[in-house]
Amino acid sequence: MKNLIFAEFLGAGFLLIAVVGSGIMAETLADGNIALALLANAIATGCMLYCIITLFGPVSGAHFNPIVTLAFVLRGDMTTKRGAAFIAAQIFGAITGVLLTHAMFDQSLFQLSQTPRTGGPLWISEIFASFGLLLIVFGGLALNSKAIASMVALYITGAYWFTASTSFANPAVSIARALSDTFAGIYPAHVPLFILCQLIGMALALCVIRIIFDKNNNLNKGCDP
Numbered sequence: 001m002k003n004l005i006f007a008e009f010l011g012a013g014f015l016l017i018a019v020v021g022s023g024i025m026a027e028t029l030a031d032g033n034i035a036l037a038l039l040a041n042a043i044a045t046g047c048m049l050y051c052i053i054t055l056f057g058p059v060s061g062a063h064f065n066p067i068v069t070l071a072f073v074l075r076g077d078m079t080t081k082r083g084a085a086f087i088a089a090q091i092f093g094a095i096t097g098v099l100l101t102h103a104m105f106d107q108s109l110f111q112l113s114q115t116p117r118t119g120g121p122l123w124i125s126e127i128f129a130s131f132g133l134l135l136i137v138f139g140g141l142a143l144n145s146k147a148i149a150s151m152v153a154l155y156i157t158g159a160y161w162f163t164a165s166t167s168f169a170n171p172a173v174s175i176a177r178a179l180s181d182t183f184a185g186i187y188p189a190h191v192p193l194f195i196l197c198q199l200i201g202m203a204l205a206l207c208v209i210r211i212i213f214d215k216n217n218n219l220n221k222g223c224d225p
Helices: 002-029 034-060 067-073 080-104 120-143 145-162 171-175 188-212
Strands: none
Touching: 002 034, 002 080, 002 171, 034 145, 067 080, 067 120, 067 171, 067 188, 080 171, 120 145, 120 188, 171 188
16 A cells, blocks of 8 residues: 555655646746746646656556545545545645755745635636546546546646636645745635635536446446555
């Protein structure tokens, strides 16, 4: 089980390095062009997601996201003990990724973001982004598990642009980004409502998944190594 937990730790760390690192680089090079910076941030994140899901999927299932893991637990596809270990690894991995990114860009290791991200449009966006992500993950498992890496990477890349919140859709990512006062940051006091909205999106997705995909016998394959 240690290798599964370590895979989740590494995957979450790599993900945050992509999110925060590309944000810092994009903001530095885009010369104030926010659209260009966001595009670079989205592409880099999508590329990393494809790589780490492909790499770690056969090991741990490549969750890297507490709402994905919690969904598996609630569906009975993963034990509570393993789920708790995965979630802890994801959070600590994400924070470690942020600290390493700060070191790579010669920034103060410990920061608190001052970027406000709050309000109804952003909360609705997080509900929708999380709902869509879970639908992609479980729909992919049911219908075409080999395409999940591409589907998730493309979905998140697009969701950077079609959601007002730029699609965090991940509690571990939300927590870790609060610790970076950079392009990708979020003010710490605004994190709890983001996470609540992500959990609401997960709950809605589980209802829809049960209706649409549970008749497929492939849904549980590969979920819990």
